[in-house]
Amino acid sequence: MERKIKTTGKVVGIIANLVIVDVDGPVAQNEIGFIHHPEADLMAEVIKVMGKHAYVQVFESTRGLMVGTDVVFENHMLEVTLGPGILSRNYDGLQNDLDKMEGVFLQRGNYTDPLNRDKKWAFTPLAKVGSQVIAGDWLGEVPENGMPHRIMVPFKLEGSYTIKSLVAKGSYVVDDTIAVIVDANGKELDITMVQKWPVKMPIRVYKEKPRPFKLLETGVRCIDTLNPIMVGGTGFIPGPFGTGKTVLQHAISKQAEADIVIIAACGERANEVVEIFKEFPELEDPRTGRKLMERTVIIANTSNMPVAAREASVYTAMTIGEYYRSMGLRVLLMADSTSRWAQALREMSNRLEELPGPDAFPMDLSAIVSNFYARAGFVYLNNGETASITFIGTVSPAGGNLKEPVTESTRKAARCFYGLSQARADSKRYPAIDAIDSYSKYLEYPEVQEYFNEHISKTWLDKVIVAKDLLLRGKEAMEQINILGDDGVPIEFHERFWKGELIDFVILQQDAFDKIDCSTPLVRQEYLLKSVLDVADTSFEFKGFEDVSTFFKNVINQFKQLNYSEYESDQFNGYVKAIDELVQAQKK
Amino acid sequence: MNMETQAFQTVYTKITNITKATVLLKATGVGYEEMALVHGRLAQVVKIYGNDVTLQVFSGTEGIPTNAEVVFLNHPPQLKVSDQLAGRFFNAFGDPIDGGPEVEGEIRNIGSPSVNPVRRMQPSELIATGIAGIDLNNSLVTGQKIPFFADPDQPYNQVMANVALRAQADKIILGGMGMSNDDYLFFKNVFSNAGALDRIVSFVNTTDNPPVERLLVPDMALTAAEYFAVDKKQKVLVLLTDMTLFADALSIVSNRMDQIPSKDSMPGSLYSDLARIYEKAVQFPDGGSITIIAVTTLSGGDITHAIPDNTGYITEGQLFLRRDSDIGKVIVDPFRSLSRLKQLVIGKQTRADHPQVMNAAIRLYADAANAKTKMENGFDLTDYDERTLVFAKSYSEKLLAIDVNIDVLEMLDTSWQLLCANFTKAEVGIKQEFLDKHWIEN
Numbered sequence A: 001m002e003r004k005i006k007t008t009g010k011v012v013g014i015i016a017n018l019v020i021v022d023v024d025g026p027v028a029q030n031e032i033g034f035i036h037h038p039e040a041d042l043m044a045e046v047i048k049v050m051g052k053h054a055y056v057q058v059f060e061s062t063r064g065l066m067v068g069t070d071v072v073f074e075n076h077m078l079e080v081t082l083g084p085g086i087l088s089r090n091y092d093g094l095q096n097d098l099d100k101m102e103g104v105f106l107q108r109g110n111y112t113d114p115l116n117r118d119k120k121w122a123f124t125p126l127a128k129v130g131s132q133v134i135a136g137d138w139l140g141e142v143p144e145n146g147m148p149h150r151i152m153v154p155f156k157l158e159g160s161y162t163i164k165s166l167v168a169k170g171s172y173v174v175d176d177t178i179a180v181i182v183d184a185n186g187k188e189l190d191i192t193m194v195q196k197w198p199v200k201m202p203i204r205v206y207k208e209k210p211r212p213f214k215l216l217e218t219g220v221r222c223i224d225t226l227n228p229i230m231v232g233g234t235g236f237i238p239g240p241f242g243t244g245k246t247v248l249q250h251a252i253s254k255q256a257e258a259d260i261v262i263i264a265a266c267g268e269r270a271n272e273v274v275e276i277f278k279e280f281p282e283l284e285d286p287r288t289g290r291k292l293m294e295r296t297v298i299i300a301n302t303s304n305m306p307v308a309a310r311e312a313s314v315y316t317a318m319t320i321g322e323y324y325r326s327m328g329l330r331v332l333l334m335a336d337s338t339s340r341w342a343q344a345l346r347e348m349s350n351r352l353e354e355l356p357g358p359d360a361f362p363m364d365l366s367a368i369v370s371n372f373y374a375r376a377g378f379v380y381l382n383n384g385e386t387a388s389i390t391f392i393g394t395v396s397p398a399g400g401n402l403k404e405p406v407t408e409s410t411r412k413a414a415r416c417f418y419g420l421s422q423a424r425a426d427s428k429r430y431p432a433i434d435a436i437d438s439y440s441k442y443l444e445y446p447e448v449q450e451y452f453n454e455h456i457s458k459t460w461l462d463k464v465i466v467a468k469d470l471l472l473r474g475k476e477a478m479e480q481i482n483i484l485g486d487d488g489v490p491i492e493f494h495e496r497f498w499k500g501e502l503i504d505f506v507i508l509q510q511d512a513f514d515k516i517d518c519s520t521p522l523v524r525q526e527y528l529l530k531s532v533l534d535v536a537d538t539s540f541e542f543k544g545f546e547d548v549s550t551f552f553k554n555v556i557n558q559f560k561q562l563n564y565s566e567y568e569s570d571q572f573n574g575y576v577k578a579i580d581e582l583v584q585a586q587k588k
Numbered sequence B: 001m002n003m004e005t006q007a008f009q010t011v012y013t014k015i016t017n018i019t020k021a022t023v024l025l026k027a028t029g030v031g032y033e034e035m036a037l038v039h040g041r042l043a044q045v046v047k048i049y050g051n052d053v054t055l056q057v058f059s060g061t062e063g064i065p066t067n068a069e070v071v072f073l074n075h076p077p078q079l080k081v082s083d084q085l086a087g088r089f090f091n092a093f094g095d096p097i098d099g100g101p102e103v104e105g106e107i108r109n110i111g112s113p114s115v116n117p118v119r120r121m122q123p124s125e126l127i128a129t130g131i132a133g134i135d136l137n138n139s140l141v142t143g144q145k146i147p148f149f150a151d152p153d154q155p156y157n158q159v160m161a162n163v164a165l166r167a168q169a170d171k172i173i174l175g176g177m178g179m180s181n182d183d184y185l186f187f188k189n190v191f192s193n194a195g196a197l198d199r200i201v202s203f204v205n206t207t208d209n210p211p212v213e214r215l216l217v218p219d220m221a222l223t224a225a226e227y228f229a230v231d232k233k234q235k236v237l238v239l240l241t242d243m244t245l246f247a248d249a250l251s252i253v254s255n256r257m258d259q260i261p262s263k264d265s266m267p268g269s270l271y272s273d274l275a276r277i278y279e280k281a282v283q284f285p286d287g288g289s290i291t292i293i294a295v296t297t298l299s300g301g302d303i304t305h306a307i308p309d310n311t312g313y314i315t316e317g318q319l320f321l322r323r324d325s326d327i328g329k330v331i332v333d334p335f336r337s338l339s340r341l342k343q344l345v346i347g348k349q350t351r352a353d354h355p356q357v358m359n360a361a362i363r364l365y366a367d368a369a370n371a372k373t374k375m376e377n378g379f380d381l382t383d384y385d386e387r388t389l390v391f392a393k394s395y396s397e398k399l400l401a402i403d404v405n406i407d408v409l410e411m412l413d414t415s416w417q418l419l420c421a422n423f424t425k426a427e428v429g430i431k432q433e434f435l436d437k438h439w440i441e442n
């Protein structure tokens, strides 16, 4: 989009946040423009062009807007500003710093700088004068809340450059020139710590993107043990309202092994974002001793904020993720909820009177979702370092029906499926992940299997399969018991049912609000799975089916107490002993 | 509503198109969402294309001639706010319907901007209602937004009025949409009998009024609420009943404007439309708060319908009313009901055992439901099954029924009594420290 003079235009039509502009020159699809409403400049994005008419979606309320109002186009798409100082910020969907806005209410047209221009950063050069560099190469770094923030050759640059000069170690503001690089024609370019990037374009400054193969520990047992997600992997959590999508996502963000956590609150409740504001600054990262908030970025476009910015918010979050990934960091990206983003697309597509697809969603919904998920991943950077974006999105299926378009589209795009079940949530079996229907495609990857054999144990995956089998057989037994009655089935059916319940209560169910139970480190998960399977493996002597339930309820109760106890503490060992005694007493 | 027209305003007299809800005419200098008077009826600009302006006429277009007078009012919908609002009853336009004088005060545009999320405080103050189905299992917190999900024949307005009066709010703002005249009078009576009229402000669209007018009611109520919560730093409780009828009005308008309907013939923007209203619930930094309790009537208990479904995704839980035939009373259903903010207060502002006792009792109540199915299918019940049934019945009667009115400590103690009377410690499965403290040996 190289244009000398800015294209201007005048408003000729207004339907809610869709505005039609009569333009006097060239405009590009997705170009940003400002509508000069007398009260405030309103930011808008071109989403369709028909002859001299540009259709723009306005990121603000259009109340009071009149035809004839001037519009100026900016020669660029929706961009984010990238540089040190992004961590621990709270942005809206367009990367405005919410903390810099005055007053309690959001005023339209209030655009604030995402970065702090006055803060000095301790810069250390990483590259050498005279060496050849390309986009994404590291020129230097500054510490940002304990993370090495690499200052890179701007992603927009094409071809190769020579470093002409590089500033010495010292303290600089983000707009200081820290390097001068020269292209093949001898043209010099000043590099600062700030660059811009259009959010809808993926940042591809890496050498290779292999399939993810390393386990991402989340501390959530029914993910790590049964359907694990990998570093750089993708997953999605569909579930009817109130089944625990947000609680699960927050738990993962708090516990997972990541350098950077980015949370896109996309069209959901403002109070849930407030919860993060309140909790994250208090949570300590055991590995660094720093607060979780210091390595978190929040993109808040809550449900009452402008709909068009909702669509932008997930892209803003992903682009910031890609920026930190290019520095060699492990990014965990959460979007809650991607359905709201899809609905924003639907609202616009309807206003544009496009031919609707299923449930009035745009026809290309599936492609849009897939392209977005494809931006996550594990990469080898050009300098050989590894980095990743693990992406987990929630999906809010209309009426809880998993056959609806957003769920179906996401299923094609994401590798892990964590389906939340209404029945489990109703009976407070949290997290309500349906372990039988859910899956992790990664378990089928040979490189993942190898990783498990090497890093956990050679028997781990076999145990996981046994546990899944027990769950399935327990469910089948329950169905039989329901059809034939308690004494219409052999006693083994009751045993089978209760072994499934044992795994359900001890491994699947986990109290997100308990200090200890909320997060289970992998070693402890290994221990727990082994102990539970040992019980399930034992042959017992039962007189009647009521004995079976009494015995297993006792065992489950002891295991639950154990889950609430500090690992390997006296209390913990006490429960281990109690379980053993119960088992010995009932053994054949 | 400010309807004064000014001397220099242009009067248009040439309407070109008329539909059931809208008129179209050529006009200039018109702002989007601006109000107008069409043939003396209030209308709002919903579309501008060149000189063609489409106006939505709130009370419908019946009898409007093509040469009707159209005057633009140069402002969006507004409400005059001041302390004089207290104790008064208004229609959807904010005009008094109680025979009292016009309210004097500052003019505010309704549908104001959202609160900056970083300026919100976390809701943290428990609202005690005395109803155990709420306080024990689904505790409410100031700044929360939560609807009752109920079939039309259930006493949701009575429960809501009880909650409102016990909630110790500084102001109660009633937004009635499609309310029957009887229900309107019911609220008026309950509030005046309780001596609470001076704390109440009501905006009411009754079944006698045109349905599209309802669309203004929530914004009117919330503009008044923001005045009291922000300017006066008060604790404000907003009651919105019935949001299903509000959503129906949305669909009427969108259908008449030829928009492509999505699920259940609701507009594709239903989620955003409802969220804009519910998200006005907030705890402000300097003490004021807006709590929203709404009613969403269901048809045949179907919560997968687009209206309750979208509502559930927006609100901080829902209170599900159901008739329990075993005790012949309406209860707050512990399965489908949820207060998402309860964990901010339970076990913190209430006794520490609260979360565990609550969960254990509900789990055992679920076991009773299974036992009942078993019984209905003609199977023998085990001793455990029998005990769950006994437990469930007393639990319904003593705790879940909506006519219960006790404090939270008593609710917890009653729960322990019922647990201990019917189950063993292992069956209850509560953390040892609480068993040690509260278990009553029989």
Ligand SMILES: Nc1ncnc2c1ncn2[C@@H]1O[C@H](COP(=O)(O)OP(=O)(O)O)[C@@H](O)[C@H]1O
Residues within 6 Å of the ligand: A239, A240, A241, A242, A243, A244, A245, A246, A247, A248, A430, A431, A432, A510, A511, A512, A513, B338, B339, B340, B341, B343
């Ligand atoms: N792991 C959990 N442990 C305990 N309670 C939970 C858990 N997950 C969810 N809940 C309960 O369910 C409620 C709804 O969860 P939430 O994540 O907000 O649902 P969703 O995002 O799917 O609508 C929470 O407020 C909490 O009361």
Ligand SMILES: [Mg+2]
Residues within 6 Å of the ligand: A245, A246, A247, A268, A336
């Ligand atoms: Mg959620």
